[in-house]
Amino acid sequence: MASSRFKQFSVLTANTFAFTMCFMVWTMFGEIGVPIAETLGLSDTQFGVLAALPILTGSLVRLPLGALTDRYGGRPVFMLLMLATVPAIWAVQFATQYWQLLVLGTVVGLAGGGFSVGITHTAKWFERDRQGLAMGIFGAGNAGAAVTKYIAPTVIIVLGWQAVPNLYAAIMLITALIFWFFTFTNPVHRQQERPALRDQLRVLNDPRVWKYCQYYSVVFGGYVGVSLWLTRYYMQEYGMGIQLAALVATIFVLPSGVIRAFGGWLSDRFGAHAVTWSCMWASLVALFVMSYPHTHYAIQTVDGSRMEFSFGVPIWLFTLALFVVGIAWGIGKASVFKYLSNEYDHNLGLVSGIVGLAGGMGGFLLPIMFGALVDITGIATSVWMLCFGVTLVSIVWMWWSERRVPLLTRDRYHQPAVIDTPAPQQA
Numbered sequence: 001m002a003s004s005r006f007k008q009f010s011v012l013t014a015n016t017f018a019f020t021m022c023f024m025v026w027t028m029f030g031e032i033g034v035p036i037a038e039t040l041g042l043s044d045t046q047f048g049v050l051a052a053l054p055i056l057t058g059s060l061v062r063l064p065l066g067a068l069t070d071r072y073g074g075r076p077v078f079m080l081l082m083l084a085t086v087p088a089i090w091a092v093q094f095a096t097q098y099w100q101l102l103v104l105g106t107v108v109g110l111a112g113g114g115f116s117v118g119i120t121h122t123a124k125w126f127e128r129d130r131q132g133l134a135m136g137i138f139g140a141g142n143a144g145a146a147v148t149k150y151i152a153p154t155v156i157i158v159l160g161w162q163a164v165p166n167l168y169a170a171i172m173l174i175t176a177l178i179f180w181f182f183t184f185t186n187p188v189h190r191q192q193e194r195p196a197l198r199d200q201l202r203v204l205n206d207p208r209v210w211k212y213c214q215y216y217s218v219v220f221g222g223y224v225g226v227s228l229w230l231t232r233y234y235m236q237e238y239g240m241g242i243q244l245a246a247l248v249a250t251i252f253v254l255p256s257g258v259i260r261a262f263g264g265w266l267s268d269r270f271g272a273h274a275v276t277w278s279c280m281w282a283s284l285v286a287l288f289v290m291s292y293p294h295t296h297y298a299i300q301t302v303d304g305s306r307m308e309f310s311f312g313v314p315i316w317l318f319t320l321a322l323f324v325v326g327i328a329w330g331i332g333k334a335s336v337f338k339y340l341s342n343e344y345d346h347n348l349g350l351v352s353g354i355v356g357l358a359g360g361m362g363g364f365l366l367p368i369m370f371g372a373l374v375d376i377t378g379i380a381t382s383v384w385m386l387c388f389g390v391t392l393v394s395i396v397w398m399w400w401s402e403r404r405v406p407l408l409t410r411d412r413y414h415q416p417a418v419i420d421t422p423a424p425q426q427a
Helices: 004-026 030-039 045-058 061-071 074-094 100-122 128-159 164-183 197-205 207-219 221-238 242-258 260-269 274-288 315-343 348-377 380-404
Strands: 295-300 307-311
Touching: 004 100, 004 128, 030 045, 030 100, 030 128, 030 164, 030 221, 030 242, 045 061, 045 100, 045 221, 045 348, 061 100, 061 128, 061 348, 074 100, 074 164, 074 207, 074 274, 100 128, 100 164, 100 348, 128 164, 128 221, 128 242, 128 260, 128 315, 128 348, 197 295, 197 348, 207 221, 207 274, 207 315, 207 348, 207 380, 221 242, 221 274, 221 315, 221 348, 242 260, 242 315, 260 274, 274 315, 274 380, 348 380
Parallel strands: none
Antiparallel strands: 295 307
16 A cells, blocks of 8 residues: 555646646647737737637636535546546637637636646645645646747647647646546545535635735736747747747746745745745846836937937846746745645635636736737837736735734744743742
């Protein structure tokens, strides 16, 4: 019989692999959407909707899937979820009209709901002092967005975009089978009382939940939204081809996904607040640099002549700042969920579903807003101005709601114990 430690390792590995493949599928329209947009003549806003619609579906189902995981366990829920997406993924290759792609993208987006299932299934296999690291390792499956940036452009160039969903359907089916054979069911992880959903949803009255939703909409929603937009941005702003643009974009996508495990360790060591606060400030500074548009200056001199010069963010500086944002958001994704594992142990699936829903909604809205901003203003860097503003809101909210507690003792489980010692009696 397998030992408890072996089961922990096996479940963590299988969950992480399955989530990586789900995330790969979830973000595939960010790549195949580029040749589709060229073929159908889509605007930036239409492209944003196409890329973001699967994110909406995956976000909306996170809440019910999290509740189902609390009730029935992660293994059967995750397995059925992956199998449900396979027919829609395979059918994408036959779509010839925009509305058909939107309908199929809605179903494909179910793959994104695997996060609230897998994060809960993973956390319940580990002790509290190891949950941050375990959830961080699982969350590194975000790197599936980088996997699709490596695979999809090459397949598009060699075989055409229609081959991508055909390949991804086969991968998802194989992943579901691997997941089932390498995970375990533990009845203890299911709630025995099975409270009504109405009773579970009372957690929405907790203002802390909404605060964590805001944080996660930045670090995760921003990660997803930017991942979907980056290939197109590099192509339009710096004149790259799709394969090179997708490759350069992985400088943001891959480290941001993989470093989540390190973020979990940091959160276990220093506390969720200290890590999240640092990540927000690092990304704010980098986004300020990225937001500067290409500008042409004309200065009138005293002799009536004009002095002209231009300034813009060169590709190396933009990519460096983008890398910083990716690292900061990657660590922040883990630290936000450390807040949740500390404070919502008994209904972690539901709360992670709520917070994951908020993060996914950020990933859904941002590409659409990116496209609309570029269509309206004609300024490509307006997308980074939007990210800067949203990040600033989170910093202000964090300062306002948590400012009275010392920085490194912000978390309930990182506060030093205070022991009252009675004064010695007088003789």
